[in-house]
Amino acid sequence: MAELIFTEDPEDPRLDDFRDLSTADRRPDRPGGRGLVIAEGTVVVERMLASRYPVRALLGVERRVRDLDLSGVDAPAYVTSAETMASVVGFHLNRGVLAVADRPAPPVVSEIIAGAQVLAVLEGVGDHENLGSIFRNASALGVDGVLLGPGCSDPLYRRSVRVSMGHVLRVPFAPLDGWPEGLNLLRESGFTVAALTPRPGSVPLRGLREKVGERVALMLGAEGPGLTAEAITAADLAVRIEMVAGVDSLNVATAAAVAFHEVAATR
Amino acid sequence: MAELIFTEDPEDPRLDDFRDLSTADRRPDRPGGRGLVIAEGTVVVERMLASRYPVRALLGVERRVRDLDLSGVDAPAYVTSAETMASVVGFHLNRGVLAVADRPAPPVVSEIIAGAQVLAVLEGVGDHENLGSIFRNASALGVDGVLLGPGCSDPLYRRSVRVSMGHVLRVPFAPLDGWPEGLNLLRESGFTVAALTPRPGSVPLRGLREKVGERVALMLGAEGPGLTAEAITAADLAVRIEMVAGVDSLNVATAAAVAFHEVAATR
Structure with missing residues (x-):
């Protein structure tokens, strides 16, 4: 007490x-x-x-x-x-x-992977509000953990904690060492690594659930630049959210929610 | 020039x-x-x-x-x-x-309805940022117009215009007179009116596309209180975004994006 x-x-x-x-x-x-x-x-x-x-x-x-x-x-x-x-x-x-x-030691990546069915993998998400919103959406929509690639800010920054409504404290996360070769850890555990990108040749997000196996890692890049070419190349497939032509992309946390709902919610 | x-x-x-x-x-x-x-x-x-x-x-x-x-x-x-x-x-x-x-006269509701396949109907969305984000998401994901029920703020406020990235100027909107009986206008035009709400008995959003006809109006309420009981009663069906138990609801603009993607994008 x-x-x-x-x-x-x-x-x-x-x-x-x-x-x-x-x-x-x-x-x-x-x-x-x-x-x-x-x-x-x-x-x-x-x-x-x-x-x-x-x-x-x-x-x-x-x-x-x-x-x-x-x-x-x-x-x-x-x-x-x-x-x-x-x-x-x-x-x-x-x-x-x-x-x-206090900040506890971050969970070990292999433990996050072991217990997960759907993971988010982020690259270059440096904006604290977007990062916090991604955690809020991940928590609500059943994503089991978040792996942080290069260029991400610290989810435990005050603003991220607040915008996440505390869900950064609930969804386990850890930095992923080695980029992008660290993604192999996911593949070795049976994950399909899906890169979200509007680039030509990507498959529509709608129906992705039927195209992938039991375990999926959704990789998202910063709003604006998006994922780097090397990250997309290292993924198993490229996935796009279908959008009206000529409209700018969605906010990254919004795009994440759409993808989390398609792949994780109600899984 | x-x-x-x-x-x-x-x-x-x-x-x-x-x-x-x-x-x-x-x-x-x-x-x-x-x-x-x-x-x-x-x-x-x-x-x-x-x-x-x-x-x-x-x-x-x-x-x-x-x-x-x-x-x-x-x-x-x-x-x-x-x-x-x-x-x-x-x-x-x-x-x-x-x-x-200048502010032009708003489009006539019947004209918005006539040209639309998917519409958003909002109740009590008074937050300028959420309203602007909803327009950005509507525009990106192919929603044809927005009807404003009671309690919504003005989409042309400066902050809404900015947060929408200008999409309030692109997606037609108008106030819907008579609440909720004004929704009959939609039904008379062949729209299924779907109310987003976590209440028990609602059907999952996933798969909604197959359950409704060609024309859908997605009704969303403010973050927190959600739609009023009378608005939900006036809808043809209640739809929920499946979420992890015990987690607060999504931000209303995020929930809108998830629903827009399910129903409108790539239609």
Whole structure:
């Protein structure tokens, strides 16, 4: 059971994990220079409490903290006013409750692969909001894990955690070493690697389910440039979302959702 | 051919259409109190020039304006520096070119219906970004028009135009009078009205194409509350996107894209 600790001192050193959140993604004093994992708002905090992430502390206004089920939580819960909270985090936070966790070691790629039927593989997805949205969509539509190729940003950045609604804490992910030859790991486990690309010669996404085996890895590139030629070449097949001619491509997280629904949802 | 007019006077009254864009959506002096339609950036400006919207003027830095094909444009193109532009619009605009158009009368609902095979019908989509994204997805995935039920915001608000990447200027839309009995207009034209909702008893979206006729109207409600009970009751069938249990629903524009792909794309 988390202990409720009341404090109104914005300089209280026990609140240091929550200080200046707008720059909290960079922590040169910590391993890898990366910050703690921050959960904002009741929904995301609850998802963090239910995750494998080791929670260090909570901070919130009393009503929000008391709304949480803290029975299994072994971390201090600091209770303060909205004003003190704003002073600590550096801006007004209308979600009223925060939690911070340490970064655990990422899962081993081979373990993610072993337990999965559908995976997403990302290349060059550097935009934190798109990355967060991809995790939200992956979680809702039954994708079992995400492998990160080169050029992806960190899913545990504050903005990604928030946009994902905490689903980065739920869907396992890990960097894929060796690009694109690391994709062979997937093939050796019986995955069909499908690259999403509008390039000529690609097969329509509609009906893909019938063309592939039990295990599918959907590879997506950044909005705009898309996947690199070497990534597409390394895939087993190229797949396109059929679109009206002359219209720009979909947002990458939207394209991901369409593909996840076709291949993963209800699988 | 648009005339290029050079000016460096931020008080130049010929630039008044572009003034203080952050408040430009409210114009009590204009019909309905609504502002002009603003296109920001080369892609959206080009889409406006190609649309039925009557362009009043363009404003941009010289390089951006000269990049446009203005051969068929009968409106003045004001050329100025980035600094003067920032001073006129009220903030720094890194897209470098703008166009404004009058609001034409909306298309008649019966004309939108007559020409369409797939339509989107929205209820309570008040968020400008979600609304803009829905239009972008509709345009890409071959939806022929959008009908607006109660509680929707104005697709021609500046933020919606921008997020839609100009596709609100391409996909016809109009308010649907009478809710939900206005849906009868669709049924009388042979449309199946399908309500997207996670409620029990709804049929899976996957395979919907085979269950409905040639003409389909996909009805979507706001993220969170979803469609009202009366809207769902008025539909011919209720359809759900199959999702992992315990996960929040998808973003409404993402759900729309998944449904548009299932029903409209490649039709």
